[in-house]
Amino acid sequence: MGDSVISDLLIGVPALLGSLCFLVAAVSMNRARDALTRINMLSVATGLGMMLFIVAAYVDDLTGGFRWSGLIMALVAFGATVVVTSVASITLARAAYRADPRLDPRTAYDDLSGVE
Structure with a gap:
């Protein structure tokens, strides 16, 4: 296999897996019965x-050669993704919970209200 095929695989596979994550989450969110479950699926x-x-973008950047700035940008993007997705998920979940949504009867325990 040539270098081009290997780099295409190293770029394409993570990109396709990332797309698959969003597709599975979208289908799962459509099937979820309450807002809190939907938000939980979205955060993953x-x-x-x-x-x-x-990862796919960083490997694509590596095809032009290694640069420290590319590595730093990828690490900052990883850190920002962790922070932003965590804070956004918590904020959305709190807003949905405070709107007093109807919870799915299969929800066994509501941690925030303390009711079993």
Whole structure:
């Protein structure tokens, strides 16, 4: 196999897996019965899917040769993704919970209200 095929695989596979994360999350969110479950599924997709996209972008950047600035940008993007997806998920979940949504009857325990 040539270098081009290997680099295409190293770029394409993480990008496709990231896309698959978002697709699975979208289908799962459509099937979820309450807002809190939907937000929980979205947070996993954004966290893992975006990390895979960052890996694909970094490998694409490596095809032009190694640069320290590219590595630093990838590491900053990883850190920012962790922070932003965590804070966004918590903020969305709190807003949805405070709106007093109807929870799915299969929800066994509500940690925030303390009701079993």
